[in-house]
Amino acid sequence: ETGVTQTPRHLVMGMTNKKSLKCEQHLGHNAMYWYKQSAKKPLELMFVYSLEERVENNSVPSRFSPECPNSSHLFLHLHTLQPEDSALYLCASSQDRTGGFRTDTQYFGPGTRLTVL
Amino acid sequence: KNQVEQSPQSLIILEGKNCTLQCNYTVSPFSNLRWYKQDTGRGPVSLTIMTFSENTKSNGRYTATLDADTKQSSLHITASQLSDSASYICVVTLMNTGFQKLVFGTGTRLLVSP
Numbered sequence: 207e208t209g210v211t212q213t214p215r216h217l218v219m220g221m222t223n224k225k226s227l228k229c230e231q232h233l234g235h236n237a238m239y240w241y242k243q244s245a246k247k248p249l250e251l252m253f254v255y256s257l258e259e260r261v262e263n264n265s266v267p268s269r270f271s272p273e274c275p276n277s278s279h280l281f282l283h284l285h286t287l288q289p290e291d292s293a294l295y296l297c298a299s300s301q302d303r304t305g306g307f308r309t310d311t312q313y314f315g316p317g318t319r320l321t322v323l
Numbered sequence: 324k325n326q327v328e329q330s331p332q333s334l335i336i337l338e339g340k341n342c343t344l345q346c347n348y349t350v351s352p353f354s355n356l357r358w359y360k361q362d363t364g365r366g367p368v369s370l371t372i373m374t375f376s377e378n379t380k381s382n383g384r385y386t387a388t389l390d391a392d393t394k395q396s397s398l399h400i401t402a403s404q405l406s407d408s409a410s411y412i413c414v415v416t417l418m419n420t421g422f423q424k425l426v427f428g429t430g431t432r433l434l435v436s437p
Binding site for chain 2: 210237246247248249251256296297298300302310311312313314315316317319
């Protein structure tokens with residue numbers, strides 16, 4: 207777990223709260239990702255920062271706001287969440303290269319278990 | 324639509340027994356297929372990776388196979404141990420020149436019983 211770390215590991219918040227999830231990668235990678243993992247559903251890609259380009263998933267509500275101040279740190283700012291946002295939020299990183307045949311492995315953090323009351 | 328389907332959803336086996344997990348995918352264009360292991364409360368960890376030209380790949384007691392023609396993959400676990408209890412997720416990477424786009428299956432939850 208020392209490759210990609212996430213804090214906090216568990217978070218309980220009310221619908222009117224504002225909180226932030228933090229992710230840090232110690233692998234020297236240049237791409238970072240936020241995923242949402244709900245029970246019995248596939249991992250859902252939320253946001254990508256790759257080669258300093260931000261790629262958004264248009265289906266993610268605006269109450270989720272990512273921030274990537276540098277290639278090692280990634281944040282997910284949360285505000286006015288809904289109970290259905292309760293899930294495991296996973297951060298991942300990889301070493302991406304422009305073009306070519308891609309076999310880069312994504313390394314995942316342990317996740318933040320979020321509960322919205 | 325790009326999809327990855329896994330079966331069974333869950334499986335219970337006795338310690339020391341073998342098992343095989345299945346993955347069918349409809350992802351195009353295909354780049355590679357990975358099997359990840361996710362322990363409870365942890366993030367997924369990559370077990371194997373196969374490109375379209377590879378039929379099989381082993382990692383200790385884990386052996387993955389790939390049939391690119393039928394778009395099927397399997398993960399065989401030999402001589403199971405209690406520590407193999409986890410979710411196993413099949414993941415297919417789309418071939419593109421932008422960021423990595425992965426298509427995830429819902430996983431097979433394996434319980435190895437003593």
